[in-house]
Amino acid sequence: MGRKLLLEHINVPGINTYDVYRSKGGYASVEKALKTLTPDEVVEEVKKSGLRGRGGAGFPTGMKWSFLAKPEGVPRYLVCNADESEPGTFKDRYLMTYIPHLLIEGMIISSFALGAKTSYIYVRGEMMPQIRILEKAIAEAKAAGFLGKNILGSGYDLELYVQPGGGAYICGEETALLESLEGKRGNPRIKPPFPAIAGLYGCPTVVNNVESIAATVPIIRDGGEEYAKIGIGRSTGTKLISASGNLNKPGVYEIELGIPVEEFIYSDEYCGGIANGKRLKAVVAGGSSVPILPANLILKTAAGEGRVMSYEGLSEGGFATGTMMGSGGFIAFDEDQCIVRNTWNFTRFYHHESCGQCSPCREGTGWMEKVLHRLEHGHGKMSDMDLLVDVSKKIEGNTICPLGDAAAWPVASAIRHFRDEFEWHVTDAATAVTRNYGLAHYADPLVVASA
Amino acid sequence: MLKVQDTNVPVEFSTQLLAKFADKVSRYPEGKQKSALLPILHDVQAEFGWLSVPAMDKVAEYLGIEPIEVYEVATFYTMYFLRPQGKYVLEVCRTGPCCLVGAEKIMDHIEQKLGVKEGEVTPDGLFSWRGVECLAACGFGPVLQIGPEYTFYENLTPESVDQLIGDLKAKANN
Ligand SMILES: Cc1cc2nc3c(=O)[nH]c(=O)nc-3n(C[C@H](O)[C@H](O)[C@H](O)COP(=O)(O)O)c2cc1C
Ligand code: SF4
Ligand code: FES
Numbered sequence: 001m002g003r004k005l006l007l008e009h010i011n012v013p014g015i016n017t018y019d020v021y022r023s024k025g026g027y028a029s030v031e032k033a034l035k036t037l038t039p040d041e042v043v044e045e046v047k048k049s050g051l052r053g054r055g056g057a058g059f060p061t062g063m064k065w066s067f068l069a070k071p072e073g074v075p076r077y078l079v080c081n082a083d084e085s086e087p088g089t090f091k092d093r094y095l096m097t098y099i100p101h102l103l104i105e106g107m108i109i110s111s112f113a114l115g116a117k118t119s120y121i122y123v124r125g126e127m128m129p130q131i132r133i134l135e136k137a138i139a140e141a142k143a144a145g146f147l148g149k150n151i152l153g154s155g156y157d158l159e160l161y162v163q164p165g166g167g168a169y170i171c172g173e174e175t176a177l178l179e180s181l182e183g184k185r186g187n188p189r190i191k192p193p194f195p196a197i198a199g200l201y202g203c204p205t206v207v208n209n210v211e212s213i214a215a216t217v218p219i220i221r222d223g224g225e226e227y228a229k230i231g232i233g234r235s236t237g238t239k240l241i242s243a244s245g246n247l248n249k250p251g252v253y254e255i256e257l258g259i260p261v262e263e264f265i266y267s268d269e270y271c272g273g274i275a276n277g278k279r280l281k282a283v284v285a286g287g288s289s290v291p292i293l294p295a296n297l298i299l300k301t302a303a304g305e306g307r308v309m310s311y312e313g314l315s316e317g318g319f320a321t322g323t324m325m326g327s328g329g330f331i332a333f334d335e336d337q338c339i340v341r342n343t344w345n346f347t348r349f350y351h352h353e354s355c356g357q358c359s360p361c362r363e364g365t366g367w368m369e370k371v372l373h374r375l376e377h378g379h380g381k382m383s384d385m386d387l388l389v390d391v392s393k394k395i396e397g398n399t400i401c402p403l404g405d406a407a408a409w410p411v412a413s414a415i416r417h418f419r420d421e422f423e424w425h426v427t428d429a430a431t432a433v434t435r436n437y438g439l440a441h442y443a444d445p446l447v448v449a450s451a
Numbered sequence: 452m453l454k455v456q457d458t459n460v461p462v463e464f465s466t467q468l469l470a471k472f473a474d475k476v477s478r479y480p481e482g483k484q485k486s487a488l489l490p491i492l493h494d495v496q497a498e499f500g501w502l503s504v505p506a507m508d509k510v511a512e513y514l515g516i517e518p519i520e521v522y523e524v525a526t527f528y529t530m531y532f533l534r535p536q537g538k539y540v541l542e543v544c545r546t547g548p549c550c551l552v553g554a555e556k557i558m559d560h561i562e563q564k565l566g567v568k569e570g571e572v573t574p575d576g577l578f579s580w581r582g583v584e585c586l587a588a589c590g591f592g593p594v595l596q597i598g599p600e601y602t603f604y605e606n607l608t609p610e611s612v613d614q615l616i617g618d619l620k621a622k623a624n625n
Binding site for chain 2 (some may be wrong): 005029048075082083086087088090092093118124125127128130163164166167169180181182183184185195201243244245246250251252288329331333334336337341342345346349352353355412420
């Protein structure tokens with residue numbers, strides 16, 4: 001059994017309440033931080049832990065915190081990113097639903113470290129039930145003296161609020177999130193300045209993912225060095241993986257970074273294999289934005305080594321033969337699934353969610369959606385695959401925010417690895433609208449297609 | 452294209468609603484009350500079922516901002532309804548992972564069962580439905596949610612959908 005740092009007590013009845021959470025050692029890390037450590041020492045522990053942002057980009061959290069500007073007389077803010085909208089990702093919602101005090105405790109520790117006296121948890125608006133859960137947890141923590149004025153006699157004051165979004169994937173991008181929190185449309189800002197210098201209301205701000213903030217609780221409890229002993233290389237600690245698609249046991253799993261992908265998919269401790277006795281065709285390992293890989297390449301790298309679940313392990317091989325950890329949204333496709341249809345679905349999503357500020361993203365996602373639609377519906381042309389790759393290349397790197405890249409990679413990677421299935425949609429168009437392509441060679445020992 | 456329903460029917464905000472607004476505004480620094488706009492629009496929609504122009508104008512007046520600042524926001528975010536909806540809006544996730552486990556069949560089933568197309572309201576005014584994007588519950592798909600409480604239903608089957616629609620009808624007729 002792997003070590004559990006975040007979900008250890010998830011099955012304890014009543015763990016969503018303050019009393020039970022507290023009886024399981026909850027809020028001990030707040031006590032330790034506020035009574036025995038300085039804010040800088042908390043930052044130091046997080047640096048030592050090697051924790052990398054769990055929202056998708058994997059940027060070291062301690063380093064991000066040390067960039068925060070601290071001008072005199074200007075408030076600083078911590079904003080928790082609970083917008084969770086990346087298709088395939090559902091760990092933050094799970095954590096907030098079942099163990100909300102872990103997030104509240106992490107918010108207090110992190111706000112203390114950053115010197116924030118008002119902090120916000122920006123939750124996507126559809127998660128009204130989770131907003132009610134968090135507001136109840138905040139009230140309980142406040143009644144117990146962990147929020148408000150002069151917490152635990154330390155002289156430190158903190159108010160914590162929950163802010164609902166309005167339904168927009170783009171508000172997960174941190175500067176769009178800040179715009180939204182200011183009561184505006186979620187249009188990402190041009191950077192620099194980065195939020196660490198000018199964020200919420202123009203003040204220095206840190207934006208962190210729910211899971212990153214929750215991870216500060218075990219980090220402070222055990223010490224950064226202990227945390228860093230778990231995992232592999234620069235992928236330290238544990239990670240929540242949201243497993244969905246055609247699996248026997250989809251759900252949220254906490255893994256020690258570095259376990260083999262094969263173990264994660266097939267062992268009974270985790271996903272328990274592919275549902276209905278089918279074979280694995282493909283995996284999107286880190287949320288819809290990361291490159292899709294055929295079964296043979298997700299289980300083994302191009303060099304033939306077993307691939308492991310870590311930031312480095314999943315990106316081994318670069319974009320040619322690898323993918324990314326992203327937000328940990330692990331989507332498994334069985335042999336009956338259609339890659340063209342899924343790529344069309346994802347592209348429709350990005351087109352729908354583009355904020356429309358940059359023409360390559362706004363127009364490019366629309367073009368890709370149209371072309372994929374006609375391929376899926378039997379009206380495609382042989383030249384469409386090159387056209388799609390061309391459009392994706394024109395979006396990539398040419399936009400204000402990374403949504404453009406996130407829309408481009410799934411298309412480019414699907415065509416790179418599954419070109420024969422796309423071509424079949426043109427050559428056998430009449431058949432392709434009645435049945436799916438099947439497994440082909442994607443699960444066979446490695447055949448690496450050229451880019 | 453988003454269409455805003457035209458209406459001149461004036462709206463009144465109750466004292467309870469105004470108290471909710473005030474609580475929201477108190478969460479931000481002095482002068483930053485515009486931050487309360489999204490939460491307040493949710494409160495207004497929960498009360499009236501949708502956001503009419505007169506309602507949005509009144510929110511602008513309350514927050515001391517221009518009406519256009521409210522329209523900008525209301526038209527950007529997908530949760531805000533700019534026309535009247537059914538009493539129950541069934542919002543089914545239509546994104547990739549849910550489609551791997553049958554979301555498209557569930558949407559077809561709902562369309563058949565209710566006899567109205569996506570976005571339309573049933574003649575009795577009780578239901579409308581639409582596809583929405585990933586609701587962060589992909590491992591429990593297919594899923595749907597119903598506002599204004601955003602009650603959540605997971606692992607949907609045609610049978611569980613029938614049951615749900617039946618229950619809601621019974622609830623509405625009581
Ligand atoms: C289009 C887009 C959507 C994003 N959505 C989310 C999200 O839902 N949740 C999240 O934590 N980060 C999301 N991010 C990443 C954030 O911009 C930011 O990097 C992150 O919140 C930082 O937190 P971390 O360092 O703790 O990971 C998104 C980024 C982009 C470009
Ligand atoms: S890349 Fe797309 S989502 Fe991002 S700012 Fe540009 S148009 Fe908006
Ligand atoms: S894809 Fe349906 S909830 Fe995520």
